[in-house]
Amino acid sequence: MRVSAAVLETPGEPFTLRDVELHKPRPDEVLVRVTAVGVCGTDLEFATFFGTPAVLGHEGAGVVEEVGDRVTTVAPGDHVAMTFNSCGGCRPCLSGSPAYCLSFDAVNFTGRRPDGSSAVSLDGTEINAHFLGQSSFASHVVAPARAVVPIGKETDLAVAGPFGCGFQTGAGGVLNVLRPAPGSSLAIFGAGAVGVAALLAGVLSGCSTIAVVDVNPARLDTARTLGATHLVTGGATGAEELRSIAPDGFDHAIDTTGRADVLRTAVETLAPLGTCGVIGVGPSEEMSFDWRSVLNGRTITGIIAGGAMPQVFLPELLKLHAAGRFPVDGLITRFPFERINEAAEAARRGTVGKAVLTFD
Ligand SMILES: [Zn+2]
Ligand SMILES: [Zn+2]
Structure with a gap:
């Protein structure tokens, strides 16, 4: 046809x-x-x-x-x-x-x-x-x-x-893989559709601190209305701000940018034993870290498509959407x-x- x-x-x-x-x-x-x-x-x-x-x-x-x-x-x-x-x-x-x-x-x-x-x-x-x-x-x-x-x-x-793709990737990265405990902290790098889906999943998980990092003020405004507790304008001062928000480090981080410099900050912002989910497809071919920044029990895990079984996960996510809980x-x-x-x-x-x- x-x-x-x-x-x-x-x-x-x-x-x-x-x-x-x-x-x-x-x-x-x-x-x-x-x-x-x-x-x-x-x-x-x-x-x-x-x-x-x-x-x-x-x-x-x-x-x-x-x-x-x-x-x-x-x-x-x-x-x-x-x-x-x-x-x-x-x-x-x-x-x-x-x-x-x-x-x-x-x-x-x-x-x-x-x-x-x-x-x-x-x-x-x-x-x-x-x-x-x-x-x-x-x-x-x-x-x-x-x-x-x-x-x-x-x-x-x-x-x-x-x-x-986008919503499954962001939400699944948090709900299926990081599985943050209620009351834990989450830093999200990039507030596009994937980052916002991760934010909403953080809210659903009961994270008490959700910091969203982006260079775009309009995106940060959206993140605020959807439950981000802290907004950080990305760039040179971002890492410092994140340290002031979570002095002991974040339990979890999600990178949606695929940029090596951002990923490095995402990993360095973790608490000992914290986990960073790498879910973005971006411009950088490689990422690099000071070995001491991963020695203290931190985990860096790549996540494709939210680690989801779509036939199970999408209907669940759509049910949350229908209930107004994934807006x-x-x-x-x-x-x-x-x-x-x-x-x-x-x-x-x-x-x-x-x-x-x-x-x-
Ligand atoms: Zn996609
Ligand atoms: Zn296969």
Whole structure:
């Protein structure tokens, strides 16, 4: 079928709206009509180097239109959020940790199915798609059933989209991995959508001190309204301020920036035995620490997609959202799909909390 997609034709250049051919779902795949898709920092990062032409986008939500013969988890008409793909058969997948699938890169970041094929063709040639199980910068997507999570029809699909990546990543990092005790302290570096989700998870966990660090005053204002107890303007004085907030150090820290200098501060701000979750995809290739700063029992742990089993975690998080306890709606700025480049620019500049493209 002919569908509309935002095609990255050259790395680092704007997306181009093109009609592409979407092939039929295979037996273990699902055809989803996308109604909304969030713009995530990972899309923007990959857009600078990914093999082109390609369709990116990985915070899609929509309505199932068709399912392959072997799909039993969703049916046409179901509302779904899409999330990352995993193989389902390796040891981490079978242990309930698909975010650490041994084939994670192969099934999410090659632009192809494992057999080298693609569900998307442009001008008669298959192009890179299947990005994080979907490539949902498009009106329709063929996704593996494993990457599709059924959700209730009461959920606004424009809000549901970012649950598949950004909100799951931030909230899961805290709720599934750090698991802060009530009354403990948490420092969050970066107050974009992922950082705010981590903040809300800190509030849900009963953290008594939640310091949020960012260079953007508007983001800090948002963090204040959502439960941050301390706001720190990032930069040279940030570490000092954090020390004054928690003189013995923070029990937990979360880095959403992927920047080596910020990560170093995040680790140094920990109390002995404290844990820093590294969840951001950013510009730095390496991180470095004074060895004494990790010798006193501190832990640095990488976390992918909130360490979540999406089929279990997303419905739980959406229940909290429905109950008003995970209030992310105010973060979202909607853009018509055609204005994807404007939305990407706003996301890059941090002038919006979470840009979501809509198709209606
Ligand atoms: Zn993402
Ligand atoms: Zn696997």
